[in-house]
Amino acid sequence: MTNTTHSNTASTDAQRIGGPRIRHSRIAAAIEECSLLLEAGNSANLLLLCGPTGAGKTTLGNFLVETATKHHAENLAADPGCIPAIRVEAPASGEREFSWRLFFKRILDALDVELDAPRTAYGIDPATGRVARPRGTNPNSLAGLRTAVERSLKQRGTRFIVVDEAAHIARQCHPTLLELQFDTLKSLSNECGVQWILLGSYDLFELISLSGQLARRSHTIHFSRYREDVTEDIRAFQGCLKHFGQTLPALKQVDLLRYAEVFHRNTLGCIGILRDVLVRLDLLVGRCGWSEDTLCRALLTEAQVTQILREIVEGEERIAPGLTRTLSAPQPATPRRVA
Known part of the structure; x- marks a missing residue:
């Protein structure tokens, strides 16, 4: 009994x-290929890691982040605030369009940024004696969140971001706006020096046909079944x-x-x-x-x-x-x- x-x-x-994890040969091979391509920098802004449902892509994403953390152990010892890699899930918010606002908040949360803390310096208006906020970007607006993401990625020294369920970015937008969605990721990559590892189904492969620019800056990795x-x-x-x-x-x-x-x-x-x-x-x-x-x-x-x-x-x-x-x-x- x-x-x-x-x-x-x-x-x-x-x-x-979620059950036990195992670093099997497919994961080891994918980590090795990703590590090689991460050294390529701007020539591989987007790594599209495609595979069937249930192949273990989420587990792979976790292992990629853990491997990067171990690899940068010396940097972490010198700078405890360094976060070399993070994994986030692209949200399926239920809205018609992909929610960049929620996506950026998830990135900030993974970077351990306090969203509730004011990011604007407040002062006292000498004429009225009331609390006044300087003019500028609203930190809760989409532009404010993106600015916070850019600043936090640079401060944390983040090298790459693993995005699980990345197909949500493509599915939750009009086909004519699809290229614009991934231009946003490419822009963040150029601005912050980070690379994106997009995990998803075979639908992700269709992204390289959007434009020659995306095709040139993307690399496809097949995370196949046994x-x-x-x-x-x-x-x-x-x-x-x-x-x-x-x-x-x-x-x-x-x-x-x-x-x-x-x-x-x-x-x-x-x-x-x-x-x-x-x-x-x-x-x-x-x-x-x-x-x-x-x-x-x-x-x-x-x-x-x-x-x-x-x-x-x-x-x-x-x-x-x-x-x-x-x-x-x-x-x-x-x-x-x-x-």
Whole structure:
């Protein structure tokens, strides 16, 4: 009885924090590529990190920030106010247009800037004896918030900002204004010397077709799933499965590798989905005990798998040209003949 209670408590904690994290090979490779491109500075203002839902992009974003913090340990020791990197989520505010005001407030919050503190010097009007505020930008206006973001990024020495769910920026605006949205990010990058790492679905890849300027200053990284038809991917996926099984208390005595093909097929090789499935399974086993029926209850339904697979296949086809490089120059379009 005591063991069951302990398993339930530990499992509840795992679910509360979103489940255990693992720095698997896909994350390690993405961190290495991002680190290389972060050295490129202004030649790579926007890093578009695209991948399927549940691939583990949020976990990757957290690891990127943690890696940057460790890398700049000496700077942090000399200047405790330094924040080399932050991660924020692009808000889905429910409004028709993307809320830059809320987005800027989230950045300031991540930089630990006190939003309620007055950022304007107040004085006493000698004629009236009343408190008077000097004329200038309203700190709560959109322009005031952007000014605060620029100042705070420079003061904190921030090198890059990871934006999770970055597709919200593109979806919450009229198509004709889409280029303007990302020109704002590019402008902040130039002004503050920061780079943006945008995490999102394959829709993000469409951004490079907005303009030649964005295409030149952007770089696409594919954060892909572990495929069932690649031997190395199968082994890596099984390693993740084994690690999670050793971390979740109710699953430690379960031979999860016996069902490796089932997990791989059901989660489509996406480690974030695998983690969610295993957290559910851990809860169910802790309460009901292990059985294959319990396993089935934890898995995604066929309808869920079909929908996710469709999005993955379509996304992989769209992004493929953006990852292909060749030594031959593209052929210019043939001009029309005038009759």
